[in-house]
Amino acid sequence: MTRKETVVREHLDALLFDLDGTVLDTARDFEQVLNLQLKAHHLPPVDYQKLCGVVSSGARAMVALGFGIDEDDEKFEVLRQEFLDLYGQHLCSASQLYPGMQEVLNWARREQLPLAIVTNKPSAFTLPLLERLGLGHYFGSVVCPDHVSHAKPSPEPILLAATQLAVRPQRCLYIGDHLRDVEAGRAAGMITVGCRYGYLVAGEKIEDWQADYLISEAHELIPLCEKLATAEAIEALNQ
Structure with missing residues (x-):
């Protein structure tokens, strides 16, 4: 020293x-990304407070919340990767x-x-x-x-x-x-x-x-x- x-x-x-x-x-970034994804799939936006309750559990939990499906669904892994790709594109939009x-x-x-x-x-x-x-x-x-x-x-x-x-x-x-x-x-x-x-x-x-x-x-x-x-x-x- x-x-x-x-x-x-x-x-x-x-x-x-x-x-x-x-x-x-970082929740606002995740909200933006998940809602962009949901909009592309013609689904309603996620509730922000509900999203905050699962952010710490990662992408899997956020995708499950937004799409109302569990990890056993055949579409889950494709949607999770889509979410991660979008997050990479919008990383640090509102994080602070x-x-x-x-x-x-x-x-x-x-x-x-x-x-x-x-x-x-x-x-x-x-x-x-x-x-x-x-x-x-x-x-x-x-x-x-x-x-x-x-x-x-x-x-x-x-x-x-x-x-x-x-x-x-x-x-x-x-x-x-x-x-x-x-x-x-x-x-x-x-x-x-x-x-x-x-x-x-x-x-x-x-x-x-x-x-x-x-x-x-x-x-x-x-x-x-x-x-x-x-x-x-x-x-x-x-x-």
Whole structure:
């Protein structure tokens, strides 16, 4: 390091994030793409709030919602690929950082706290999206499902990111908006943070995930990290 470590950096090694619903609000892009696809098939548009409830479950869930079919339908795979092709064409039309997330990224840089993205979004979409938004330089590691044998909720991608950052998992936070994020982070031995502001499944209670901490807005990560920046706090969580 080029300057003396801060108290935060002495006791926290890194922050690792899910992408959609945690760092970026991408739902409007998915709404646009799915509705374009539905219109081409002479079907009515999808309800935005219902769509938000399945965004974290990926393209399969969004196609199933829009077309009212399940994965056993003979047309499903063709429609899923059509959806992905359209998404690639309209990537980053309306995606943006959640309020307060830019503040978190800048704060982490000042604290020299390494950052990573660990997402179930394929790298073919993740890397261009981060590049177009000018965010790639913030993250020392970006791990996508095509980089590992098992995606989240397996801890494999999170542990790979920790290895790439050369940090200790037990001194890291993993932040996400889905139960699988908390499960993966816990299995990796990290401190887990659930995001109330993300794409929660309708009727699901985030308290049931048993994350170590819950936040309602992105900027709450800063005081949380400062709170955790004591050896006693970290040791208590790791017991």
